[in-house]
Amino acid sequence: MKVILFGATGMVGQGVLRECLLDPEVSQVLCIGRSPLGRSDPKLKELLHKDLYDLSPIESQLKGYDACFFCLGVSSAGMQEADYRRITYDLTLAAAKPLARLNPDMCFIYVSGQGTDSTEQGRVMWARVKGATENALLALPLKACMFRPGIIRPLHGVRSKTPLYHAFYVVLGPLLGLAQWLFPRQVTTTEQVGKAMLKVAKQGVPKPHMEPPDITSL
Numbered sequence: 001m002k003v004i005l006f007g008a009t010g011m012v013g014q015g016v017l018r019e020c021l022l023d024p025e026v027s028q029v030l031c032i033g034r035s036p037l038g039r040s041d042p043k044l045k046e047l048l049h050k051d052l053y054d055l056s057p058i059e060s061q062l063k064g065y066d067a068c069f070f071c072l073g074v075s076s077a078g079m080q081e082a083d084y085r086r087i088t089y090d091l092t093l094a095a096a097k098p099l100a101r102l103n104p105d106m107c108f109i110y111v112s113g114q115g116t117d118s119t120e121q122g123r124v125m126w127a128r129v130k131g132a133t134e135n136a137l138l139a140l141p142l143k144a145c146m147f148r149p150g151i152i153r154p155l156h157g158v159r160s161k162t163p164l165y166h167a168f169y170v171v172l173g174p175l176l177g178l179a180q181w182l183f184p185r186q187v188t189t190t191e192q193v194g195k196a197m198l199k200v201a202k203q204g205v206p207k208p209h210m211e212p213p214d215i216t217s218l
């Protein structure tokens, strides 16, 4: 299986990349991003591309892939809706549309989040924008699956790129372990997210929206 990964430098993406590289059924992982990963692996191919809103200059390198794990995203904290939408909706669709055209059978997994608002009408800005993004992806000719994790516990040295969240994980790390022990279906780990994505890509999309218990049960 050949996989394209967006957001591999981030917390979720680092965890997903680890699982892809460990999986014997994955022959290649193409990481596309604006920042270097700073690591190498025989299965790993890296494409540095500054403008992810326009993949046309690298389109010839995007054919022949079975799955795309889209782990790129930002926190909405302190952002205006238009700016958050440009990164969350516009950038995701700018990647998904050419991929759907180039790889019509592709499984496309998008990381949104628990509480995403499929109606696009609610009062919570991030949830509306993520809901619109999910709906647009589900309308594309792709085998699309929306992952909606809640609390994710970073494992195996994975760290958030968002400084505030990184500090949160350092301070509250032990409590997250306890939370996972108390609520094993609700709290996921970066390892579980990666393994669940691989299972969906291999076995097919079980349902369009995967809530935390769906992810942990996979």
Ligand SMILES: NC(=O)c1ccc[n+]([C@@H]2O[C@H](COP(=O)([O-])OP(=O)(O)OC[C@H]3O[C@@H](n4cnc5c(N)ncnc54)[C@H](OP(=O)(O)O)[C@@H]3O)[C@@H](O)[C@H]2O)c1
Pocket (backbone or CB within 6 Å): 006, 007, 008, 009, 010, 011, 012, 013, 033, 034, 035, 052, 071, 072, 073, 074, 075, 087, 111, 112, 113, 114, 148, 149, 150, 151, 152, 159, 160, 161, 162
């Ligand atoms: N962490 C959680 O607990 C959690 C829970 C539920 C849902 N999620 C969702 O999962 C997604 C990833 O979260 P995360 O925690 O992994 O975030 P993160 O650690 O902050 O990483 C963000 C990733 O997105 C990339 N990125 C952000 N803005 C970009 C832009 N304008 N152009 C290109 N690349 C950009 C970053 O690349 P650079 O290295 O180039 O900055 C990095 O790879 C988000 O959508 C988030 O809402 C996260």
